[in-house]
Amino acid sequence: MMKFFDKLFGKKEKAIVRSQDMANTAPLTEEQIQAIVSGQSPHFDMQQLVAGCGQSVGKQRELNEDSIMALTATIAGNSGNLPFGLYLVADGMGGHQFGEIASNAAIRSVSDYIMKRFHPYLFHLKTEMMEEPFQEIMLGAVREAHKVIQREAPGSGTTLTAALVIGQQVTIAHVGDSRAYFVYPDGRLDPITRDHSLVKRLEELGHLAPEEAQNYPHRNVLYRALGQGDFLEPDIFTVAFPQPGYLMICSDGLWGVVAETDIQRSVIEAPTLQRACQNLVTAANVAGGPDNISVVLAQLIG
Amino acid sequence: MGEGDSSALRQLQSGATLVNRYAIQEVIGVGGMGSVYRARDMHFPNVTKLVAVKEMINSAPDPLVRQTIVQNFEREANLLATLNHPSIPRINDYFTIGSRSYLVLDFILGKDMEAIINDTNGFLPEEQTLGWAIELCDVLDFLHKHKPDPIIFRDMKPSNVMINQKGDIILVDFGIAKTFQTGMKGTMIGTEGYSPPEQYRGEATPIADIYALGATIHHALTRRDPRIEPPFSFAERPLRRINPAVSAELEAVINTALEYDPENRFRTAAEMKQALMGVAKKTGALARIKAATSSIGQIDTIKPLWSFKCEDEIRGTSTVLNGTLYVGSYDNNLYALNAADGKFKWKYPTNGGVVSRPAAYDGNVYFGSEDKRLYAVNGISGKEVWTYHAEGPVRSSPRIAEGHVFIGSDNAYMHAVNINTGRLVWRFEATDAVRSTPYVLNELVYVGCESGDFYAVDFRGALKWRFHAKRAITSSATSSDAALFIASLDGMLYALDPRNGWALWRFRLGKASISSPCVVDDIVIVGASDGFIYAVDAHSAKEIWRFRTEHQVNSSPVAYKDSVYCGSVDGNLYCLEYRTGRLRWKFGTEAAITGSPFVYDDIVYVGSTDHRMYALLA
Ligand SMILES: Nc1ncnc2c1ncn2[C@@H]1O[C@H](COP(=O)(O)OP(=O)(O)OP(=O)(O)O)[C@@H](O)[C@H]1O
């Protein structure tokens, strides 16, 4: 109980200080308010998820083989407060034919599968708990998409990095070399997925030094991709949503092209998530835009 | 995918006849693009001639894609038609009906190697596997010597190798086999896990098939499926470490086939065959009865620091406070012993077995008894402070938080009792007996009950959420930064979101569990009644290791420093390295250990149903 009062009191105190500050100055501009709000990380009673996206075909390719999907919902009321988000990035394999069909099929099929499972629990006021764990739903969705691709575009393949956010948990399903990162306000950029690429594997085994990896001729070869092979083992795991921080998912058209420090800066310094995404896409294009670029950024507030 | 187009993908039913000739009997295999059926060739009405009909469903909407599929199909048919070898199925016919194309092959009566691996308990014998490997070298040699261009099979793996009734191998699935023109590059085709590094770069050579053969034999002898491991990781799973019955000679041959650099492998399949023949000669048939070299031996000689005998079984767990060890016994007493030397201090008699674990707090000891009471006793004198009537036998252990003692009872309530007065503050009604120990995290109390319900209750006794397992939750929860873990008699280990009770994942244990998990370094460790102690990754639910004891594991593991300690009904206390599950030592008692060890100050305390309490150096 004491903690609760602390919180209340603490909040009040801050509010008073702020109003005194403003007493003999002109009204603040929108940016100033934004700066104050973001600097003080105020306590929100309601938790909500916000997201932004960016995509570009890049400067050197004619075809966009990337696909993204971002869906954000917040449900709050007396029965609880449940942020819900589904974010997908799929990068169709360029070396193979019909990469754009594969990436498109991947995001649609995975979203369809997942939303069908959650629909009754999120919107039908079901009282019992969903029995199927999140990770099994993700696995089912990925395996289904794998089949769909094999049916609709055999021989093609795509990466897929999917994040399902429910409450404060992020469940990731990942195949290929698109990446999910956690970006922290202090500038840390933590990749949370592991590339299923030949270069990464050779690096791990010590057959390639990181510098050599940069210029390795078979950089694009994946050893795991949606649609490829008859047996698919995606990486699936659940981690806590960083708070404060951001979840970022992107294709290699971003992470392979823009330096980490520039990615961090773009994310942290932008006034909104949408602007951050825009800046990231621009940075990749300024650096030559050799590949399709896709990025999704999400933040959990409160 | 709507429901509507699924009919286009449906398998043929038995009884269907294709081109008025092949009467489908049943599905014998399912692949990426369709099914494989057993069918009877009706052109031979007087004998039963069986064929295998391999179907390829071309459901691609894109015309270009469709065309590529048809080309691949025809390539497989044409290739097979030109090959004549006892280990390659003959092709009898091929045709296309609408979007489905069919290859008609000789039916092989037998099983594919993947099915054999999966259906075998334990490891396949070396001789048998060796025989198959030699035959596979023969057929690869035949393909690689094909004129004018060598044929690279490119997809050697257990499911593409059939073993017929005579025990001979037959290669199936030439869907991606390819004639090889030196210098040509292609894209990675083959099966992840079995393919060598250069095949990922698009180079398919005869030496790539040798690697995949090595991978296939490695899988057969270790039962470790390389498709779920990172590629080129065979060196991390040495054959003989997983299966000590394999001869060193065979291991050396497989290792050569699996060399990372193609130059270091056998240069031809014939050369590999020679090496395998050498192994067969050297090891002979009798050499195999080699006792598995066991690293256990001296570790059985652990001596306890002290032991103390009660009048009846110790089924529960102990706790230590200020140099005193408290433990309950089935002789109805709570014992207080000197933790350093095991000397008796006092005992407090109740009217029922004390099976749960006492909680010590602020000089007092709290414990439940099967006489339906919760007791608070002075830790030094053993004098009663208060007792509380719980209306049902108490098999749950008390949890102390925020001035309350939380405890479950068989009367189907969780009771919140004021720690100073022993008066009931509130009680929460469950649907069945509460034997699980309440767990407190972030101002919520979590408790399971025998009906399988698991509850999160706030400090005022109001239900926050409820989760339901298929059978009882007797074990207690534990948590890491992001999830709550509980085991159930339904044989599952669950990870739940502590805020809302949604299931993040579940991990299938071999059998029911009443063991409470522990978490260390994002590894969740729990015992089960199938006799195993399991270690599972807290984020991905991937099994990290499992350790087999000789009987049920009802005890709850406890991590301390870099070890985990756990008892088993086989009478042993095990000390394992918690990262690898490697046995450090075990200590045998005279009867089952059902309670959990308690580790404090480098000493492990454990009770046994042999009536004794033991103290061991951790
Ligand atoms: N001639 C045959 N006789 C009996 N069973 C067969 C025969 N051919 C295939 N099978 C069974 O069917 C399974 C699948 O066959 P196959 O590998 O040829 O098809 P697939 O896996 O669908 O092909 P792909 O790998 O090209 O998708 C085999 O593992 C085997 O169990």
Ligand SMILES: [Mg+2]
């Ligand atoms: Mg096959």
